[in-house]
Amino acid sequence: MTPMIRRCVRWGTLAVLGLGLACTRAASVPASPPARPSLVVLVVVDGLRYADVERWRERFGPGGFRRLLEGGVVFDAARYPYATTQTCVGHATVATGTLPERHGIVANTWYDREAGAKVSCVLDAESPSLDGSGGAGVSPKRLGMPTLGDALLGARPSSRVLAVALKDRAAVMMAGHRGTAFWWGKEGFTTSRHYAQALPEFVATWNAGRPQVAGTSWERSAAPALYAQLGPDDDVHELPPQGFGRVFPHLIPPGDGFLYTPSGADQLLDFGLAAVRAEHLGTRPGAVDLLAVGLSTVDMVNHAYGPDSHEALDTLLRVDRALTGFLSALDQEVGAERVLVALTADHGMGSAPQPGGRLDGARVTQALEAALDAAYGEETWVQAFTTPYVYLRPEALAARGVRREDALAVGARAIGALPGVAQVLTDTQAQSHDSRGLTPAVRASYFAPRAGDLTVLPVSGVLLAPDADCAGWHGAPYEYDQHVPLMLAGPGLKPARHARPVSPADVAPTLAAWLQVPLPEATGTPLPEATPPAR
CATH class of the missing domain: 3.40.720.10 (Alkaline Phosphatase, subunit A)
Known part of the structure; x- marks a missing residue:
């Protein structure tokens, strides 16, 4: 019982008749909103x-x-x-x-084309x-x-x-x-x-x-x-x-x-x-x-x-x-x-992936190198791979007189044929407004100055990483990686x-x-x- 109500009760009938209205009004005043947090x-x-x-x-x-x-x-x-x-x-x-397409953080690491390094x-x-x-x-x-x-x-x-x-x-x-x-x-x-x-x-x-x-x-x-x-x-x-x-x-x-x-x-x-x-x-x-x-x-x-x-x-x-x-x-x-x-x-x-559920970067780059060698002659075609991006060497394309778009198409088909790969997108496809498959998720991730020439997406449950030194991994556009708690x-x-x-x-x-x-x-x-x- 609040002090005001106790006083009202103690004062008896006169208090109820004379001051009861004041008590009612006081009780009906809405509580002050909580203070903003400091x-x-x-x-x-x-x-x-x-x-x-x-x-x-x-x-x-x-x-x-x-x-x-x-x-x-x-x-x-x-x-x-x-x-x-x-x-x-x-x-x-x-x-x-904001999303990566705006804040520019496309991964934990990426290949910096200007610096020539990861x-x-x-x-x-x-x-x-x-x-x-x-x-x-x-x-x-x-x-x-x-x-x-x-x-x-x-x-x-x-x-x-x-x-x-x-x-x-x-x-x-x-x-x-x-x-x-x-x-x-x-x-x-x-x-x-x-x-x-x-x-x-x-x-x-x-x-x-x-x-x-x-x-x-x-x-x-x-x-x-x-x-x-x-x-x-x-x-x-x-x-x-x-x-x-x-x-x-x-x-x-x-x-x-x-x-x-x-x-x-x-x-x-x-x-x-x-x-x-x-x-x-x-x-x-x-x-x-x-x-x-x-x-x-x-x-x-x-x-x-x-x-x-x-x-x-x-x-x-x-x-x-x-x-x-x-x-x-x-x-x-x-x-x-x-x-x-x-x-x-x-x-x-x-x-943790089951047997056959790992796809390391070496297999990705080997498939791409082999396909481009077969199509255009032997070169070192791949500059770098950092999950999920593949970067090509412009010097190799220039040396063989290969159009970049053609090389990317060949590479995307070769990597896409690997077991465990769900989709491979060229940089043009990654920035398109195609709403099919995983393209919208890639577009939201894509900041052109830093993202790769090709984006490689694994099948759900497959671990795609530069190496295989982890029991569990993340970085994929699937429920287990995207769905997180949010509470206040x-x-x-x-x-x-x-x-x-x-x-x-x-x-x-x-x-x-x-x-x-x-x-x-x-x-x-x-x-x-x-x-x-x-x-």
């Missing part, structure tokens, strides 16, 4: 299939995935509409609200890492569109935008051009000179005191009967990293071995909380901040063991617990009523599920509505079911 948290779970969230939802605790599944707005039909479902592409799409999506020699690893520099210079974080900082310069992930490409794409990205480097989290001249003090402090898990054992965290639903633990298709076996328990080796265990997620989220506290995200007067988290662990375990393995299930259960602790800590640090959480994935994952929970959002088709490209425009910033370049649209309640 911290928006975007969580992208690398390699998380929608099907796995639904399959194991009853095994999750109430504070992690189920916090959003049961207490948030859930979109059951969120799918990427393009073909190259890879990590860098997905993070760029979520962060910018390049990473975040490669920038002028931005060396600050961890002294001596590796290639990293920056967002190849990202052709502004991100949500860029829009926020443009409209509110006092805001702060941080992105943390185990993978550099995940953090960089989400931080955008103006935010700050941190990723796992040589011996801890790092950044590059694009973002800072020296590591912030909180990063150095966290790295110095980070948990050491080498030599500890990764055991199953649930009853054996649960894992038995997936079949035997020892699966010959599993290809664990060096130092690991195929069966539980797993002794975690020194170095970066922990990245292939749930400990990677634990450490990432702990580092994310350290960033929240050090940068006072969401707690400064008038703060409107963005924290993006790239949970890379699910993807890394899926690649090593396959998404239907005992290890993949245990990782998902443990990531759920880590997410519970992370969100609970944010509630305490910032306030549950001041935090908006959006969760999605950058792509799904194909199951925050102040004023009532629990609801929606079955209409949406895209992860809709996430950035939706969050822009919450942050009250323009995002005019986005081709995704705000999701009205998850935009701020009317004020």
